[in-house]
Amino acid sequence: MSTAVAATEAPPARRGKGRLFVILGVVLLLLAGGGAGAAFFLKLGPFAEAAAEAGEAAAEHAPPPAPPVFVEIPDIVANLNVGNRRATFVRLRSRLEVARAEDVAVAQAAMPRLLDLFTTYLRETRPEELRGSAGTHRLREELLARANLATRAGAVTDVLFVEMIVQ
Known part of the structure; x- marks a missing residue:
């Protein structure tokens, strides 16, 4: 033991x-x-x-940075995804910022595709998703991705909102 x-x-x-x-x-x-x-x-x-x-x-x-070049996008009016509620529309005036002056021609040539991608995205967006600065930022990111998809060159550096009205 x-x-x-x-x-x-x-x-x-x-x-x-x-x-x-x-x-x-x-x-x-x-x-x-x-x-x-x-x-x-x-x-x-x-x-x-x-x-x-x-x-x-x-x-x-270092050489001075090149000034930004902007491409005007025609006004877009689209109905938003509201389900069975009363129709709600968004009116969007915007511009594209491109990296170089040579990219303006690329953006202009892709404008029909760009308008189609933007309008299609906006039609699937709900009005709540556009509220506030977070909604605007999210919309900018989504449109920028679609703009680079449309130009197929990665030439678009930013999407600038001139006017956005939801009614």
């Missing part, structure tokens, strides 16, 4: 020192990472001046 008791009672394990070293290592790692992150964001350290000079030199030699 004494051997069974001795087998179940094991000497206490020395886990205290190992656990202490792990915790100390994690704390030191967090402090070092925080200090490096602060130095990076505050532009401190030996490379801050070199990086600033390189950025200024690149800015001096």
Whole structure:
């Protein structure tokens, strides 16, 4: 019976020192990472001046950005998806922003397809989906994806709303 008791009672394990070293290592790692992150964001350290000079030199030699080019889209009037309720319409005046002046011809050539994709999307949209800035942002993203699909070139960089009336 004494051997069974001795087998179940094991000497206490020395886990205290190992656990202490792990915790100390994690704390030191967090402090070092925080200090490096602060130095990076505050532009401190030996490379801050070199990086600033390189950025200024690149800015001096960089060509000025090309002004944006816009393509007018004809007004779109579409009935919204309201189910059995009274008909609700949306009137949308918008413009496409294209990356280069050469892309204007591509957008103009794709205009019938563009109008079809925009109108089809708007007809499936419910009035609640157009409310608020989140609805407008979602509509912009969807129309931008369809504009790039229609031009098949990825030339459209943004869709700008001139007027949007839901009634």
